[in-house]
Amino acid sequence: MNSFAVNSRPATDDQAASPEQALLSAVRPEAAGAPESGIVEVFNYGRGRQGLIPLWVGEGDMPTPSFIQDAATRSLAAGETFYTYQRGLPELRDAISRYMSRVYGQALPAERFFVTIGGMHALQMAIRVAAGAGDEVLIPSPAWPNFLGAVGIGGAVPVEVPMAVDPVRNRWSLDVERLAAAVTPRTKLIIVNSPANPTGWTATREELEAILALARRHGLWIIADEIYGRFVFDGSERAPSFHDIMAEDDRIIFVQTFSKNWAMTGWRIGWLECHPALGQVIENLMQYSCSGVPAFIQRAAIAALEQGEGFVQHQIERVRRGRDIICSGLAATGKVEFADPAGAFYLFFSIKGEQDTRRAALRLVDEANVGIAPGTAFGVGGERYFRLCFARRAEDIQEAARRLAAAV
Numbered sequence: 001m002n003s004f005a006v007n008s009r010p011a012t013d014d015q016a017a018s019p020e021q022a023l024l025s026a027v028r029p030e031a032a033g034a035p036e037s038g039i040v041e042v043f044n045y046g047r048g049r050q051g052l053i054p055l056w057v058g059e060g061d062m063p064t065p066s067f068i069q070d071a072a073t074r075s076l077a078a079g080e081t082f083y084t085y086q087r088g089l090p091e092l093r094d095a096i097s098r099y100m101s102r103v104y105g106q107a108l109p110a111e112r113f114f115v116t117i118g119g120m121h122a123l124q125m126a127i128r129v130a131a132g133a134g135d136e137v138l139i140p141s142p143a144w145p146n147f148l149g150a151v152g153i154g155g156a157v158p159v160e161v162p163m164a165v166d167p168v169r170n171r172w173s174l175d176v177e178r179l180a181a182a183v184t185p186r187t188k189l190i191i192v193n194s195p196a197n198p199t200g201w202t203a204t205r206e207e208l209e210a211i212l213a214l215a216r217r218h219g220l221w222i223i224a225d226e227i228y229g230r231f232v233f234d235g236s237e238r239a240p241s242f243h244d245i246m247a248e249d250d251r252i253i254f255v256q257t258f259s260k261n262w263a264m265t266g267w268r269i270g271w272l273e274c275h276p277a278l279g280q281v282i283e284n285l286m287q288y289s290c291s292g293v294p295a296f297i298q299r300a301a302i303a304a305l306e307q308g309e310g311f312v313q314h315q316i317e318r319v320r321r322g323r324d325i326i327c328s329g330l331a332a333t334g335k336v337e338f339a340d341p342a343g344a345f346y347l348f349f350s351i352k353g354e355q356d357t358r359r360a361a362l363r364l365v366d367e368a369n370v371g372i373a374p375g376t377a378f379g380v381g382g383e384r385y386f387r388l389c390f391a392r393r394a395e396d397i398q399e400a401a402r403r404l405a406a407a408v
Contacts, residue, residue, distance in 0.1 A: 011318030022387070030155050030203045037145060038358060038377030046365040053392075053400045056371040056372040058197060058346070059265040060318070060391035064300075065311050068262060071303035073297035084295045087279070088115025088271070092298045095305040096271055104243045105232075111276040114286065115269065115293045115301075119227055119257030122272040124150050125285045127189070129278065130158040130221035135188040140174050142375065144197045144225075151191075159187070160380040163201065165339045172201035172339050174347075176210040189221045190214075195228040195239050198378050198387040199350045200341020202232060212245060212252075221251040227260055227270075228344040230312060230321055239343050248275070255335045255384065260345075261312045262304040271296050315391070319345045322390035322397040329401025335408045345391040348375070352383050353407050357386055368403040 017025070024032065035402050043056050085094065090110070097110040116122040121147070131137050133155035139147050141160035151158040158159035161182050166173040179190070190212060205210075222242065229239045242252050257270035272282060286292060326347055330336040338349035354360045361374040375385030389399050 010249050030153050031166070034149055034153055035145065039145070039373040041358075042361045042365065042371060042373060045362055046371045048208050049365070049369060051161060052365070052369045052371055053403070054371045054405070055198040055390070055392070056373045058389055060263060060315065060389075061261070061393060062263045062315070062318075062346075062394070064263050065308065067307050068264065068300045068303050072296045072300040075299035079089065080299065083185065083297070084292050084298070086283045086292050086399070088113070088293060089298045089302075090293060092302050092305075095302045099305045100273070103238055104241060107244065108243075108273075108296050109276070110204060111144075112273050112276070112281065114272045114274075114279075114282045116272050116286075116291050116299060118268040119225070119255050119259065119270040120150070121268075121290065122148060122270050123147070123223065123225070123407070124154070125272060125282065125289065126223045126255055126274075127156065128285055128287065129274075129281060130189040130223065130251070134186065135278060136184060136186045137189045137191060138182050138187060139178045139191045139192075139379075140179070140196075140201075141196055141380040142378035143191075144193060144239055145377050145379065147193070147225075148272060148379060157186070158187075162381040163199065164381075170339050171342060172199040173204070173210075174201070174207060176207065176214060179211070180214050183218050183220070187218065187220060189223060191223045192242075193225040195226075195231060195341075195343025197228070197344055198346045198373075198375075198382070198385075199339070200344050200346055200348065202239050202343035205244060208240055208242055209245055212242065215251065219251075221253065224252055224254045226254060227257050229262055231316060231345055232343045233320055233323060234342065236364075253278075258301050259306055260317065263307050263311075263315070264300070264304065267297055267300065269293055269301050274286035318393065319391050321394050322328050322392060325394060325397045326388065326401050329405055333405045333408055344387055346386050346387050348378075348382075350375075350379040351386070355384065357384060361386060364404070364407055368400075368407040370400045370403050370407075 093110040093113045095114045100108045135156045136152045136159050137156050138159050138161055140163050144315050148158040159182055161179050163172050163174050224242045232239045246252055254273035259265040334350050335352045357374040358376050361372055372386045372388040375382035
């Protein structure tokens with residue numbers, strides 16, 4: 001007979017509840033409080049519909065180029081399936097260094113870069129460096145919902161700082177005085193996403209200087225999410241960056257990904273950038289979160305950096321055309337309002353008379369057969385907006401604009 005008596009313990013309140021309730025009641029509050037994604041709700045509602053144009057998530061419609069796929073295949077054939085460097089293959093860190101040094105016009109040595117399981121992994125590690133239980137993290141909002149989720153799961157407290165549309169300049173703007181007013185003794189970190197998801201806000205050099213001055217004044221960290229830095233529409237090669245203004249001792253951690261530039265969302269590879277003095281800290285966090293990124297995926301990333309500039313330029317041009325098509329198509333209705341996105345590949349817009357954007361996004365799946373994300377998924381200030389991704393072929397964007405115009 002089994003020596004473990006199943007019902008040997010006295011009954012408790014948890015046992016009186018259903019098994020599901022008992023399990024949920026034992027979950028840590030930070031995990032139980034992780035928010036459901038409002039984007040995924042609409043995605044699941046429209047998934048698999050015949051002829052639907054999916055503009056709800058942050059990726060384009062182009063598959064990863066074959067020269068990137070081939071590099072991974074060669075690596076697998078060569079047997080690169082073992083544990084590898086925690087910080088990333090030296091060859092990949094060197095390739096990232098060359099790429100970043102070229103794009104940002106300064107020497108950025110390989111020791112600054114650490115290969116991660118996508119940008120989300122880089123973000124989580126950066127948060128762990130800068131903020132913990134009870135600390136406050138300032139997040140300009142509307143914002144990518146994963147910022148709030150990652151902060152909260154880590155035990156810190158996200159503090160949303162509302163942004164606003166500047167009607168004169170027709171752009172989203174961040175009031176740095178409002179940001180400064182949100183700082184308390186518990187504040188440890190500011191997350192700055194520029195160009196921004198979902199608004200397209202692209203910080204000017206002056207705005208970045210003001211944010212950096214605030215961080216220096218209060219001894220705060222900055223996490224700079226600049227993953228859309230190449231997607232700008234003013235003719236520049238890239239958006240303004242903290243790289244342009246920072247000093248060696250500034251507490252800035254950059255998160256990056258291969259997902260957007262090289263159409264590698266499903267590969268889950270990115271990088272974190274920081275001062276080399278933090279190298280052992282980052283390596284330790286890598287050890288206890290993923291133990292390193294698969295070597296064959298890193299080989300694909302090397303090919304992306306070394307052979308992929310033409311593909312990046314092609315992506316940028318497609319996005320620029322998609323932006324022009326959707327903006328002109330929706331503006332012509334007279335019922336859609338938005339600030340022109342200066343960067344990234346999203347349009348954040350409102351429809352006159354629509355207050356419940358969650359319900360409206362579900363309805364537009366039925367009525368227009370177009371999938372867009374409700375602004376309620378993006379936090380404070382986003383409630384009356386919708387987000388769509390225009391990183392698709394022009395024909396799809398034209399048809400989506402036509403369908404949405406008819407529906408509104």
